Every structure is written in C-alpha cells, then in structure tokens.
Amino acid sequence: MAMLAWLGLLWIVVTRFSDLLEAVGGRWDEQLAVVMVAAGLIMSWVWAWRDLERSREIKVLGVSQWDLAVRAFSKNRTAVAGLIVIVALYVVALVTPLIAPHEPSVQYDLVSQRLVGMSATHPLGTDQFARDVFSRLLYGARISLTIGFLAVAISVTIGTLLGAIAGFMGGYVDSAIMRFVDMVIAFPRLVLLITIVAIFEPSIFLIVAVLGLTLWPSTARIVRGEVLSLREREFIQAAEALGYSKRRIILRHLIPNVLAPVIVAATLGIGNTIVLEAGLSFLGLGVQPPTPSWGTMVADGRTHLLDAWWLSTFPGLAIVFTVLSFNLVGDGLRDALDPRLRT
Amino acid sequence: MSEPLLKVRDLRTWFYTDQGIAKAVDGVSFDIVPGETLGIVGESGCGKTVTSLSILGLLPQPPAKIEEGSSIRFADEELIELSERRMRALRGNEISMIFQEPMSSLNPVYSVGNQISEALRLHRGMNRKEARAETVRLLYEVGIPEPDRRVDEYPHQLSGGMRQRVMIAMALSCEPKLLIADEPTTALDVTIQAQILELLADLRARHGMAVLLITHDLGVVAEVCDRVVVMYAGQVVETGEVHEIFAEPKHPYTKGLLASLPSVDNPGQRLTSIPGTVPNPTMWPAGCRFQDRCAESAPECGTPQALVEIGHVGRSARCWRTQA
Numbered sequence A: 001m002a003m004l005a006w007l008g009l010l011w012i013v014v015t016r017f018s019d020l021l022e023a024v025g026g027r028w029d030e031q032l033a034v035v036m037v038a039a040g041l042i043m044s045w046v047w048a049w050r051d052l053e054r055s056r057e058i059k060v061l062g063v064s065q066w067d068l069a070v071r072a073f074s075k076n077r078t079a080v081a082g083l084i085v086i087v088a089l090y091v092v093a094l095v096t097p098l099i100a101p102h103e104p105s106v107q108y109d110l111v112s113q114r115l116v117g118m119s120a121t122h123p124l125g126t127d128q129f130a131r132d133v134f135s136r137l138l139y140g141a142r143i144s145l146t147i148g149f150l151a152v153a154i155s156v157t158i159g160t161l162l163g164a165i166a167g168f169m170g171g172y173v174d175s176a177i178m179r180f181v182d183m184v185i186a187f188p189r190l191v192l193l194i195t196i197v198a199i200f201e202p203s204i205f206l207i208v209a210v211l212g213l214t215l216w217p218s219t220a221r222i223v224r225g226e227v228l229s230l231r232e233r234e235f236i237q238a239a240e241a242l243g244y245s246k247r248r249i250i251l252r253h254l255i256p257n258v259l260a261p262v263i264v265a266a267t268l269g270i271g272n273t274i275v276l277e278a279g280l281s282f283l284g285l286g287v288q289p290p291t292p293s294w295g296t297m298v299a300d301g302r303t304h305l306l307d308a309w310w311l312s313t314f315p316g317l318a319i320v321f322t323v324l325s326f327n328l329v330g331d332g333l334r335d336a337l338d339p340r341l342r343t
Numbered sequence B: 001m002s003e004p005l006l007k008v009r010d011l012r013t014w015f016y017t018d019q020g021i022a023k024a025v026d027g028v029s030f031d032i033v034p035g036e037t038l039g040i041v042g043e044s045g046c047g048k049t050v051t052s053l054s055i056l057g058l059l060p061q062p063p064a065k066i067e068e069g070s071s072i073r074f075a076d077e078e079l080i081e082l083s084e085r086r087m088r089a090l091r092g093n094e095i096s097m098i099f100q101e102p103m104s105s106l107n108p109v110y111s112v113g114n115q116i117s118e119a120l121r122l123h124r125g126m127n128r129k130e131a132r133a134e135t136v137r138l139l140y141e142v143g144i145p146e147p148d149r150r151v152d153e154y155p156h157q158l159s160g161g162m163r164q165r166v167m168i169a170m171a172l173s174c175e176p177k178l179l180i181a182d183e184p185t186t187a188l189d190v191t192i193q194a195q196i197l198e199l200l201a202d203l204r205a206r207h208g209m210a211v212l213l214i215t216h217d218l219g220v221v222a223e224v225c226d227r228v229v230v231m232y233a234g235q236v237v238e239t240g241e242v243h244e245i246f247a248e249p250k251h252p253y254t255k256g257l258l259a260s261l262p263s264v265d266n267p268g269q270r271l272t273s274i275p276g277t278v279p280n281p282t283m284w285p286a287g288c289r290f291q292d293r294c295a296e297s298a299p300e301c302g303t304p305q306a307l308v309e310i311g312h313v314g315r316s317a318r319c320w321r322t323q324a
Helices: A002-015 A017-024 A028-054 A065-075 A076-097 A131-170 A171-186 A189-199 A203-233 A234-241 A248-284 A292-306 A309-337 B048-057 B084-090 B111-126 B130-142 B160-172 B190-207 B218-224 B242-247 B252-259
Strands: B006-017 B020-032 B038-042 B064-066 B071-074 B095-098 B178-182 B209-216 B227-232 B236-241
Touching: A002 A028, A002 A076, A028 A076, A028 B111, A065 A076, A065 A309, A076 A131, A076 A234, A131 A171, A131 A203, A131 A248, A131 A292, A131 A309, A203 A248, A234 A248, A234 B095, A248 A292, A248 A309, A292 A309, A292 B071, B006 B038, B006 B048, B020 B038, B020 B048, B020 B236, B038 B048, B038 B218, B048 B064, B048 B071, B048 B095, B048 B178, B095 B160, B111 B160, B130 B160, B160 B190, B178 B190, B190 B209, B190 B218, B209 B218, B218 B236, B218 B242, B227 B242, B227 B252, B236 B242, B236 B252
Parallel strands: B038 B209, B038 B227, B095 B178, B178 B209
Antiparallel strands: B006 B020, B006 B064, B006 B071, B227 B236
C-alpha cells in the first residue's frame, strides 16, 4: 500500500516537476497540492518503515478493540477495495492542480474543439464550451468530496454531542433536544434548501452549512439510543463513583463507546451527501458555473446526451463509483465494528 | 469504640413511581468506625444497593428522593446536603466503590492502565509519567502478575477475577477512607471469590480503610466482616458482631438466612429456604414486614416492630419475641 502510494506520488513529481515548481508560487490550492505531495511522500516512507519495525517484534499484548476491528475490516475484500478507491479519490482531489492536464474553466477554440470525443489531448473529450471534461471531472471531485466530507463532519459533530447529552442527562434536557430533532426531521429538506438558496447567493459554503445543519438528527438519534443503554452499564456508574464530572463522562467515557455506529453512519452519510449535492447542482441550486461539480456536469451534459454521450456519462459514473465505495466501506465498517458479527 | 467514620441515621430513600411510593430504604441506621468491615446482608430487593448508592449520592433524583430527616455523616460532613461539586471531590477520593459485575465495570475502549491513571491524574494531580508508575505499583499491589505488561491491556483481554482486581486498584488509587463493595464477588467463581476476599481483607489491614461490604452471601460475611447489619424490606432487622449473628441469630429472617446455608455437618440434606419473596416495596405489609414469610408469625406481628437493643450497644433486633 505504502509503496504504491509512494510510487504514484513519485511519478507526479518526476513527470510534472516544472508544474510543481510553478505551483509553489501559485494559487492557494496549488500550494496545498504541493504540500500534500510532500507530506504524502514523507508519510508513505514513515508508514513503510513502521510496518517493517512492527513485523520484527511480535505484538501480542495490548490488542485494542480498534486493532480487532482493523483486522476484521482488512479481511473484507470489497470493503478494502472501496476504501482504496476513496483514499485514491481524496488524494486525487487534493493534488488535482498538479495532475489535471488542463485548467477546468479554460475554453479552447470553440470551432474546432467543441464537443470533441476522446483523444490524447482530451482523454474524456470536451464539452459544449470546448473545455476539457477530464480536468473538470478531477476538479469536480474536489468540490463533491469536500462538500460531502465537511457536511458530514458538521452533522456528525452536532449529532453526536446533542445525542450524547440527551441520552445521558435524560429528563427535560432529553425531551427538549429530541423534540428539536423531530422538528428538524419534519422539515422538508429540499424545500428548506431551495428557500435558503433563493434568499442567499448559492455558494459552496452555503450548501455545506445547509446540508450539515439538516443531516445531524439521524446521528443524534443513533447516539442517544446507544447512550441510553450505555448509561446503565456499570463502567459509567463506576466513573460517577470515581467522582468524574458529567462533561468528562460524556466526552471521555460515553462518546468513544458510541463511535462505532457513528462512523458507519458517517460513511454512509458522505455517500448520501454527494448524491444530494449532485441533485442540488443538477437543479441549478448548488455549485454555480463555471465551477465544475459532478452534479452540474451531469446537468449540463443532458442536452447533448445523444451527440456527446461522454459529457454526462463520466461524471455520472464518478458519482456512482464514489457513492458505491462509501457504501461498501460503510457496510464493511459496520461488520468490523460489531463484535457480534466478528468471527 | 472509636468515633464513627460514617454515621447513617434514619436513612429513607423513596422512589416516586407511577405505581406508588417505593420505600426502598426506610429508616436505616448504622455506623462504621475507621478500619472495620461492616457487612450488609439481605436478599435481592432489600435495599442494600440503594443504601450504598444513597451514601455516594449516585441515585437519579427524581425518581429517587432522600426524605427529610435522613442523615449520612461522613467524617464531619453531612453528605445529603453537600453540593454536587464537593460530592464529586469526595467520590473516588475519600469514598470509593466497587461493583458487582467486573465484566462491564471497566470501559472497553481504554486500556486498564489508562483508566487507573485517569483517576490518579484527576484526584491526585499526577502527571502522565507519575500516574503510570503508580498504576503499575497499584496493579502489583492487587496481585496482578506482570503489571508492567498488563497495564497496556484492554478489559476484554482480562479474566473476570483480573478485572475485579483492576476495579479494586482503581478504587484504591486515591487511598479512600471508606470502600463500598457492592457484591464484589457475586459474579466470580468460588476459587476467585476467596482470593478477592482475601485481597480485600489484606488491603484493608494495610491501608486502614473501612469497608462496607454488601452481599447476600453469609459465607462471605463470616469470612471477612467484623460486624453485620441484616436488612429486610428496606429496614434493618438485626445487627451484631459476626460471631453473635452466627451463634445466636435473634430475628427469624436471620435464622432463615442461616438455615439456608449449605452445611458440612449434614451432607446430602436438602437445602432449606425461606418461602415466598420480598414483597413489593410500594406496599410493605403493615406491622412486621417479614410476617407473611415468617414461620413463627403471631398476632403480635401486626403492629410495627422497633429495632431494640439487646444486651449491649451494637446488638439489636427488630422482633417482639426478642424483647419479651
């Protein structure tokens, strides 16, 4: 694994060395990409080194539940495949400025380069504005994955905290939080989104905020349910008997114990969010042109479905594969983290 | 007798439920002096655990409520009136508790060393390194072999007896003056049980702490306790030194408990049992609460019975026959 990543990054450095040098003094995303490449190179070395060290000593003691889960997960081939795809996607998304053959919004000669099929210069052809589809797909990955990741990060944080507080405190606090959850769930999300986007200027920040702030109730419910059963377990009583504060018990003793279902929900949530974002962009409420996102690309391509099939097909496939990968990983995690299913 | 460390007076912990008021603990009084082991004995549902949780203030209120007039004095403080903040400082520091189920009383996501260190760092203000060294020492003290290796293990890698030892190490971490052990050996098998009891007795002697041992097993009481409080239906029915209780039980309930112990003298004999179960705490019988199950019940049992001293201080029973 580490070796492969290292070789991949090295390939970037060797083939695009001049771009790399330029990028150091370039836009913020280009600089970020350079930092990522450097960090990746170092990380993969460190990893490989650690694996080597590990294999020398046979480690028997101190097997945490995580170690067991990692073992169970790595036995699940489809889930591992999904994970590799996801990691690869995120790596690609982060170093996009270095590997994309063209600028995503640059229009080439509209007469000769419009809607051209696949070729060496344009691996996935060009669109109706003579822009390179492959480059746009790569940049679109960045948008889609960022939105998915950030929105889920926000919703999981809010959901876990509120769910844990509701479950542990019980009583009025619980009722208040859970009724709020019901309220948020009862609100039709698409209508809310359309309203908000209509009021404010649609932007990536807005989409992330709206998705993040409407997706947390399911997490809160999962966490609350788990906490309700954990609260009765004796180690929580023991923590109280040791004089730990409520905050400490919630943050250090309850939340780590509910992380397993939360991680599963989060993984599946990222898939959902990407589809939602694509849907919004398709409706024109999401990412605004000329910024590429998979949703807008599918939307833009639909007028040329018959004469230029590659316009919608590739971003569509990208969505399908990404979401599929996230779901596979989510299922794999669920199995790996559930001790009852572990063999 | 020296000045009591813990003085419980007329403790009444009632639960306000939809089915009525459950008087789980109804007027319990007892003392513990420093360094002694007091056993609280009784069947399930007698209010033993509620008593111990009341002392630590760990009962969710509502539905539980400690009634007016109850008093729990620890050292010089009235625990019932203490602020939550002061109470937290007391828990784990001055009074510790170990629980019945060692399988679930450790947090599965942290290594055992991590959990003991947490208590040390919080209550004794140690840094990471000191806490780790102290943890290893504590694990050694509670008889865990290879403590410097075990410290990094997770609860699921330890056996039940080991986990109970870890729990004890955790409870001991801040050198409490009082250790409440709620059925510490019930979930363990017999050989381990003996080891844990021995360990508790040993640690008590070494640290001079008082132990409040809650159990339904009179065998355990005989082994480690100095004095015994027998509880039935939320009340104390008999108190006394261990040898007195065993030699001369006064209350029919104590007699029944003793009779149901297996005996080496009469092998092959069927075990006797007390018929019936503890009544529902929302409707204790009027008068003596044991009358429905008592073999010796008589019309006098219909009036409430008081806990009356017999012979000397600390020896008492709640039955009119002993007073006649």
